[in-house]
Amino acid sequence: MTDPDSPEPKFRRRAEARPDEVLDAALSLFDEKGYAHTSVAQIAKTAGLSKGAVYLYFPSKQAILEGLVRRAVSPIATRAQALVEPTPDDARATLRALFSLIATSLxxxxxxxxxxxxxxxxxxxxxxxxxxxxxxxxxxxxxxxxIIRQGIASGQLRAVDPELTLRSIIGPIVVHLLLAEIFDIMPEDGLSLDQLIENHLDILFHGVFLSPEGSTDA
Structure with a gap:
């Protein structure tokens, strides 16, 4: 017979919090051991659950990773979509807002x-x-x-290829993460995404070469 004075099992007491606790445990293990080397049993143990209990919330390990993406990153996508409606009057401000969203979120x-x-x-x-x-x-x-198409249509941007231009714009962030995470090449100040984005926006808006008036060339 269950002791009425004993605390309820963790699962019963905190059922509504269990999916997030599973996701937190999975994220910690994926980051430490890698996705391929982490099992659902290990996730369950770290979360303080049985393996069967984890499957009540997530039918597979990939479903757990999908849950992590939806919880952490998908809201960024939703907020990015909202930046395009209504049509932005200031393409620079909209791009800055988009990159600020990325920097703040990451x-x-x-x-x-x-x-x-x-x-x-x-x-x-x-x-x-x-x-x-x-x-x-x-x-x-x-x-x-x-955002780029609307900037072109409103006369704020030159008639560039929107898709290729987007790749040029987001490329530095992707490369920044690849260099750090795949090749272990980290800037002196760490990832510092906010600094990278500010530097990138400065180059995007103003270029990297001095104007002819300020050039020291003969």
């Missing part, structure tokens, strides 16, 4: 850890790359491309 270690896991594992697990594309890029890229 400044949260729990958010940043998700694309880091995807970058590390996507080469050996193509289904992870496909899932991340479906959940994130298929929403963010059309919204960001639309």
């Amino acid at each position: 400044g949260d270690p729990k958010v940043l850890a998700v694309p880091k896991v995807v970058i590390r594992e996507a080469v050996v697990a193509p289904e992870i790359a496909a899932m991340y594309r479906r959940e994130v890029f298929d929403h963010v890229l059309p919204a960001a491309t639309e």
